[in-house]
Amino acid sequence: MVGSIFKNIDPIGLLLTSLTYFFLVYAYYVIVIVISVPFFSDSNYGWLNIAALTLLIFLCIVAHLKASLSNPGYILASNNDFDEQSIINHSNDFTMCRRCGIFRSADSHHCGVCRKCIKKRHHHCPWINNCIGELNQRYFIQFNIYTAILCIYGIVFLMNSLIVIPDDDKSSFVPLRIFHSVFVIVECMVFGLFVFAIIFEQFSSIFSSKNPSIIESQKNYFQSLKSNLMYKYSQLCKVFDEKNPLLWLLPFEFKTFQWPKRNKILLLV
Numbered sequence: 001m002v003g004s005i006f007k008n009i010d011p012i013g014l015l016l017t018s019l020t021y022f023f024l025v026y027a028y029y030v031i032v033i034v035i036s037v038p039f040f041s042d043s044n045y046g047w048l049n050i051a052a053l054t055l056l057i058f059l060c061i062v063a064h065l066k067a068s069l070s071n072p073g074y075i076l077a078s079n080n081d082f083d084e085q086s087i088i089n090h091s092n093d094f095t096m097c098r099r100c101g102i103f104r105s106a107d108s109h110h111c112g113v114c115r116k117c118i119k120k121r122h123h124h125c126p127w128i129n130n131c132i133g134e135l136n137q138r139y140f141i142q143f144n145i146y147t148a149i150l151c152i153y154g155i156v157f158l159m160n161s162l163i164v165i166p167d168d169d170k171s172s173f174v175p176l177r178i179f180h181s182v183f184v185i186v187e188c189m190v191f192g193l194f195v196f197a198i199i200f201e202q203f204s205s206i207f208s209s210k211n212p213s214i215i216e217s218q219k220n221y222f223q224s225l226k227s228n229l230m231y232k233y234s235q236l237c238k239v240f241d242e243k244n245p246l247l248w249l250l251p252f253e254f255k256t257f258q259w260p261k262r263n264k265i266l267l268l269v
Contacts (some may be wrong), residue, residue: 010113013129020064020127023187027154028057030180035161049157056153060146063251064128067140072133073119075104122205138240141202142251144195151192158185206235 032050040046096103097110097117109121111131120134132140158181165177240248247254 010126010129013113013126016126017068017129021061023191024057024060024150027150027184027187028053030184031154031157034177034180035158035165039161039165053150053153056146056150059249059251060143060150063139063143063146066251067132067136067143068128068130070130070136070139072114072121072131072137073108073135074114074133075100075102075108075117075119122202137202138248139251141199141239142249144199144202145249147195148192148199151188151195154188155185155192158188206239207232 031053036046036050040049095106095108097108099110099115100117102117104117105119107120108117110117111121111124113124114131118131118133120137122132122137124131125140128140128143130136162178162181236245236248237243242248242254
């Protein structure tokens with residue numbers, strides 16, 4: 001796994017990936033060690049916040065690792081299964097990469113950092129040091145959603161702590177606590193705006209393609225609305241590779257359990 005982390009020797013990507021974990025660990029340190037344990041450890045409020053924050057950061061890190069270490073959808077010569085006849089019959093659906101020297105679908109693009117063609121490549125993200133493609137877009141969206149939730153959570157919790165915790169203690173610990181709190185609040189505001197813009201852009205790209213089931217002459221508003229909703233739902237099912245919306249935000253793979261088939265025995269009496 002260590003080798004996979006450094007598969008793309010991109011100094012900026014490695015720096016921003018390291019900063020991602022630094023900011024997560026620092027925010028966890030401030031909220032738990034600096035605020036929750038000293039001031040709220042004697043109440044359920046403090047321990048519930050610690051548990052919620054730990055779970056959110058765990059899911060955020062898992063989503064980030066999967067987005068960073070997963071294959072985004074590399075198109076290699078060894079797995080390029082387009083035959084010559086299919087390319088001739090659907091010439092508008094294929095392009096040829098001049099760098100890789102292979103045929104690829106029209107929605108595939110070459111990445112100069114990864115030095116490979118990627119299926120449904122969106123962009124190369126230095127924050128995960130990897131490309132966003134067909135196979136890891138779900139993890140990238142999950143990572144941004146959890147980051148957005150953490151930013152809102154951090155702002156609300158720390159603002160509340162600045163109001164609730166009295167400042168009558170004149171020890172040197174009080175200014176340090178306030179400094180940490182204000183710094184993390186600013187951090188959450190900056191990254192919150194950033195990830196909200198990314199989330200909006202990601203979902204816009206998912207829904208950008210036109211719904212083929214909508215006919216221009218279709219005048220029934222409710223039919224058009226239903227068709228649009230079903231189309232967006234199908235697009236999200238493709239991205240998250242899961243039909244159950246309750247599982248879309250979990251950075252894990254779920255396989256449907258199938259009971260073994262029983263052999264039918266014919267009894268002659």
